[in-house]
Amino acid sequence: MNTSNHRVKRVLLYPLAAAVIMSAALIPSAPLAVSAAQADTALSAPAPADSRGSSVSGNRTAGNQQQQALSRVAVIIDDFGNSMRGTEEMFKLPVKITVAVMPFLRSSEQDARRAHELGFDVLVHLPMEPRQGKPEWLGPGAVLTSMNDAEVRQRVEAALDNVPYAIGINNHMGSKVTGDERVMGIVLEVCKERGLFFVDSHTNYRSVAGRMARELGMPPVENHIFLDDVHSASHVAKQMKLVQERALSQKFCVTIGHVGIQGKETAAGIRSGIAEMKDKVQFVGISDLVREEWKWNSRLTLP
Template structure:
């Protein structure tokens, strides 16, 4: 992958008939950096909505989530959306409602909590991506909000590495890390260098939740040969289902404008409201975007081929 740029995205399109399997591959240009910051929302006409017939794949044991193969002309117009839901691991409000969503999303699990391993295993069984939602020191906020196993800037190099590796070992099936809080850590090159080094050694990637607009995570990831991935839109910065549904419309515009969008919501005190807003948004977006796991998006947008490396 070239520095500062993601490789050309590849979309595989399959059409099934009774006895014939036809495949075609289309390539579409992507923006310079997969982790590029917020852009102005583009307005799209109704003509950009998918209208062609969609063919259903055979049912799979994925929690009832559909995975549809689209005609080439339809797929070319559709953006891709990776929804990440943070704060699993503590039996928080909205957990069941999130697991009942009808589309793919990514489960970000905090380590060392009562349901951390259970939630990660459940997500994996449903065919969902799992991230370690790693607690990281913020510039502001109460220490108790971090939870166990937090990475702090006052830690030594060895202590940071030990904390990151322990968190990864505690959450099964994780394919990457994203930050819980962490505005101070994501601005610290020393600490982020260690976190990203562990990711590279284990064949993982780091998703910058974007709690710090001066984050060095994306720049350092590129320098280390990792995909620079970041959140574009928080769904529940206001904790109402109506606001979440409104944010989902912004997600649609972002995805259609730049071909993809990464967005984050949460389980927790308002978890049911967030889930309701997402479900409402899915109903509106289903004909114009494709919902994917974060690993699928990273592999396609950045030609990311994970591999374990020696420290």
Template sequence: MKTSNWRKRVMAAGLVLLLAAAPAFDASAHGSAGLQGPDSGIPPENKEGRKAAKQSANKEKKVAVIIDDFGNGQGGTEEMLSMPIKLTVAIMPFLPTTKSDAEQAHKKGFDVLVHMPMEPKHGNPKWLGPGAITSDMTDEEVRQKVEEAIDDVPHAIGMNNHMGSKITGDERIMSIVLKVCQERGLFFVDSKTNYHSIVGKLAVNMGMPPVANHIFLDDRHTISHITGQMKAVEARAREYGNCVTIGHVGTQGQKTAAAIKSSAAEMQGRVTFVGISDLVRDIWGWHPAPILPSNNN
């Protein structure tokens, strides 16, 4: 953020990640499996090239599991907070257990995100919770909502959207949200509730990491489905080197927790479970430089 070189680095990294996620991407040609094959494009006599390819193929595969909707003592909260793998906990502001959930997660070494309520295109407004950002707000009101939410969630190092399919497609509002995050030293994780989200593009233009969810775990609330999604998470991590995935606490939160725990045990040794901040540092080399004071320590 401080230099033109840094901005170029973030923009380049963002472009690489966007290309990696594109449907037209030819994984057989560019993925880690392709690097190990005879058609990798590395001459047999080029020992250094083969060595580099082997190192890339053997690079640690990382998975960041984000669990949304903490803050209201919902089902699965206790199970998630006692999970034997590293999680990222997204906590809604201004709710009964917002602060206690954040404190417990921080003590466990989990990353904490502000789970920012944002207006959806469709859905029950009652699900938004307090402090939500809506499309009829002025610039000043949006800024105030984001500032207050950050201050209400202890130990937050980033933010993601709760619902928000309408807001994440709104350039005016998301520009303000990202600007406040940037000033406060937080990154923003696009939950990808909107296929046409403009968050990644705005983040790159602002010199911020374009972090985004790749796979929802519990869009269907059965253990078999969530287990299948965890297999997809591993497959993506093995192909691209990393995967960001989102699950939830809630009425079916105990099922999600049980499926994650059993799947993670089976995946150990093939992937490494990390906090979302670990991926942000590893992929984009991004280190925050807060401008505004924060009581969020």
């Protein structure tokens, strides 16, 4: 009985052994150990797409969902329009920015068109009377509190007509005007008529712009952080960290820098900050933020 069993086992095992030997001959030899780096690479490698590209589609969907989940940062750069120092550096930043162009200056139209061609949002950086400051800092076409209603309206409309592709206005200086209900009411009326919005640069902490915008059914957009209140690249880089902190805690942040005497330094600081923040926040145009945060979908009436 035992002999018979051994014979049966041998009959069954011989084909199995042959199969194992043939398989070993066909499979190329592999190292006995895999380094930690190799193991991480093997585990993290994406699955290849099938003939229909299903994994590519899945990766794209996951990427879109991740971007939507990221906090948003809108970087507005003021004072374009006069070929100011730092203009080229700002246009070459590796993220979407918003270009605020002062009207009636030598490169106002050129800067606005270039920004639009690059896919950047354009704002009219409207000169407005400050509480303090030199009148010559305002530039041409400024809105003053001494003007009557018709004069204010004419100034706002002329500035909008002078800067192509503008989707909104923000104030240049303007600490006196943004605290004046009569004048701000006219500015916001013109914005609403043209399907624009107003971004309060927040040069006046008693500004009425946000409250009045809400009352008119418009988005109460305001600046949260000035990047270059101290004119050095290192300070701007530090301010960008504050921007990141606010964006992560509040879901979004609006921040303002400038071209001008220290424009190159500001651009360098922003670029440095972008490198640190690129995987933590999403850089958007101000119109993207306004549309997503305040559901603002007005129809623009462009000149």
